[in-house]
Amino acid sequence: MSRFREFDLSPEILQGIQDLGFEEPSPIQAECIPYVIRGEDVIGQAQTGTGKTAAFGIPVLERIDPSINKVQSIILTPTRELAIQVSEELRKVGRSKQVKSLPIYGGQAIGRQIKALQQGVHVVIGTPGRLLDHLRRGTLNTEYVDIIVLDEADEMLDMGFIDDIETVLKFLPKQRQLLLFSATMPSGIRHLAQKYMRRPKYITVNRGEVTVPVIKQVYYRVLENFKIEALCRILDSEEVDLSIIFCRTKKGVDDLTESLQARGYLAGGLHGDLAQQQRDRVMNAFRKGEIELLIATDVAARGIDVGNISHVINFDIPQDVESYVHRIGRTGRAGRTGVALTLVTPRELKQLRTIEQETGAELRAKELPTLEEVAVKQQQTWSAQISEAIQSGTDFSLFEDMVTQLTQEFSPEKVATAALYLTFSERFNKSKDATYHFGETGASPGMVRFFINLGRNANLRPQELAKAIADHAGIGLRQVGRINIYDRFSFVEVPEDVAPFVYEALRQSRINGARVNMEPARPRNRS
Numbered sequence: 362m363s364r365f366r367e368f369d370l371s372p373e374i375l376q377g378i379q380d381l382g383f384e385e386p387s388p389i390q391a392e393c394i395p396y397v398i399r400g401e402d403v404i405g406q407a408q409t410g411t412g413k414t415a416a417f418g419i420p421v422l423e424r425i426d427p428s429i430n431k432v433q434s435i436i437l438t439p440t441r442e443l444a445i446q447v448s449e450e451l452r453k454v455g456r457s458k459q460v461k462s463l464p465i466y467g468g469q470a471i472g473r474q475i476k477a478l479q480q481g482v483h484v485v486i487g488t489p490g491r492l493l494d495h496l497r498r499g500t501l502n503t504e505y506v507d508i509i510v511l512d513e514a515d516e517m518l519d520m521g522f523i524d525d526i527e528t529v530l531k532f533l534p535k536q537r538q539l540l541l542f543s544a545t546m547p548s549g550i551r552h553l554a555q556k557y558m559r560r561p562k563y564i565t566v567n568r569g570e571v572t573v574p575v576i577k578q579v580y581y582r583v584l585e586n587f588k589i590e591a592l593c594r595i596l597d598s599e600e601v602d603l604s605i606i607f608c609r610t611k612k613g614v615d616d617l618t619e620s621l622q623a624r625g626y627l628a629g630g631l632h633g634d635l636a637q638q639q640r641d642r643v644m645n646a647f648r649k650g651e652i653e654l655l656i657a658t659d660v661a662a663r664g665i666d667v668g669n670i671s672h673v674i675n676f677d678i679p680q681d682v683e684s685y686v687h688r689i690g691r692t693g694r695a696g697r698t699g700v701a702l703t704l705v706t707p708r709e710l711k712q713l714r715t716i717e718q719e720t721g722a723e724l725r726a727k728e729l730p731t732l733e734e735v736a737v738k739q740q741q742t743w744s745a746q747i748s749e750a751i752q753s754g755t756d757f758s759l760f761e762d763m764v765t766q767l768t769q770e771f772s773p774e775k776v777a778t779a780a781l782y783l784t785f786s787e788r789f790n791k792s793k794d795a796t797y798h799f800g801e802t803g804a805s806p807g808m809v810r811f812f813i814n815l816g817r818n819a820n821l822r823p824q825e826l827a828k829a830i831a832d833h834a835g836i837g838l839r840q841v842g843r844i845n846i847y848d849r850f851s852f853v854e855v856p857e858d859v860a861p862f863v864y865e866a867l868r869q870s871r872i873n874g875a876r877v878n879m880e881p882a883r884p885r886n887r888s
């Protein structure tokens with residue numbers, strides 16, 4: 362608490378900070394709080410998860426006079442979930458001071474909001490559309506409003522929101538303090554912002570790095586139609602606590618949620634077309650850990666703060682760099698570590714490079730876990746589950762007679778093994794009809810040569826094999842170079858730059874309906 366005491370804060374607010382368990386101010390808080398208390402306009406930029414909410418929340422609450430039962434501050438957020446979350450944090454900090462905060466957003470009965478506003482609140486946290494609705498109806502009195510905050514300011518001043526924001530500002534008193542906060546602040550937006558601000562103080566603690574260094578950033582090259590399989594292998598082999606999985610579209614979210622649920626994962630979908638009740642249900646379940654995977658559009662990309670998110674997974678690569686920064690920032694918050702994984706298809710490699718360049722971060726390429734690796738991991742998980750069931754004294758009475766009977770005829774080991782087999786073997790991939798190998802000898806310059814064991818596919822003609830490879834790797838038929846088929850094996854040459862895709866395709870593909878299971882040996886460059 363020591364350094365919080367150095368600010369000009371009332372005992373009630375200090376109490377609120379202590380109740381939240383904050384011991385020291387984060388850098389953005391240390392820098393912003395004094396300026397905001399003094400009434401200056403501030404643009405605050407700091408990495409995701411570094412406490413920007415309290416950086417504006419603490420001084421805003423300090424400035425509220427709870428004896429005046431009127432709205433004195435308005436905070437705008439781009440999404441409903443974020444409005445609820447910010448309102449919740451402000452409610453905690455302001456509790457001792459008896460500051461009343463109210464979230465206001467679309468999808469919730471407006472009558473209820475009007476009633477709550479009539480009873481008197483001090484801080485309103487809302488999404489622009491619904492806030493405008495209240496301003497136009499005259500159900501939100503702005504006479505006493507003197508601090509306005511745009512959280513995720515660059516998004517709020519971007520095309521999608523700017524008209525609404527300008528209209529909101531027109532409803533508010535001319536003499537007002539404006540605060541802008543975000544982890545990203547493109548220079549265009551910063552210039553635009555000047556128009557609404559009085560000699561703003563620009564505070565940034567990024568030191569040139571937009572992403573959070575404790576987030577491990579990794580990407581996997583995958584083919585479009587192999588993404589779900591790739592995702593499942595990742596989920597089955599990583600230590601995932603909670604994870605947000607981002608998709609490009611709402612339909613993508615629905616489809617992926619359904620696939621994952623069908624495979625037995627605890628998954629829930631979140632996007633803008635769902636009913637508010639459903640959105641609330643999913644968000645609450647995720648916060649409580651009742652679902653482990655939140656499948657979402659960019660609606661969950663900004664601001665959302667859930668403590669145990671160990672992994673952010675870009676099932677679809679983000680459309681722009683800001684989206685990448687905010688998405689992956691859902692993990693690695695408040696000093697914790699995190700992992701950000703991105704699935705990249707061949708045609709998206711360029712977009713990946715752009716992200717790398719503009720964030721200055723290094724994304725490491727990683728090989729997908731092999732089926733063997735997944736199996737080992739799964740066996741560990743299952744073993745742990747079995748041990749736990751035994752140690753926790755689970756009631757097995759339903760099966761005890763069966764075991765007694767079986768063990769008269771077979772050894773207990775045999776019985777247990779058979780039971781495990783029947784329970785789990787389905788989930789192992791057993792089809793190993795053909796195997797691909799790599800060889801690196803004798804390839805033409807600039808080419809990588811793959812040695813392919815065709816197994817049951819030995820009757821393929823070279824042209825058919827070339828086409829199958831091109832289709833599966835997502836490359837042109839003409840890029841498949843020399844192909845030779847000898848009895849049950851074949852050589853194929855492809856240019857170096859597409860080799861990783863061919864490699865991936867060979868690992869994953871079915872040719873002639875047979876699952877081809879290639880067990881690694883990386884594609885090595887010829888000497």
Ligand SMILES: Nc1ncnc2c1ncn2[C@@H]1O[C@H](COP(=O)(O)OP(=O)(O)OP(=O)(O)O)[C@@H](O)[C@H]1O
Pocket residue numbers: 382383384385386387390407408409410411412413414415543544663664665666690691694695
């Ligand atoms: N001084 C502090 N000490 C300890 N924890 C803190 C402190 N300030 C904030 N936190 C915690 O850090 C987490 C992240 O804070 P917050 O959501 O405000 O980050 P942010 O900078 O707004 O991130 P984003 O850019 O993603 O919106 C929250 O769980 C918050 O409670």
Ligand SMILES: [Mg+2]
Pocket residue numbers: 413414512664
């Ligand atoms: Mg935030």
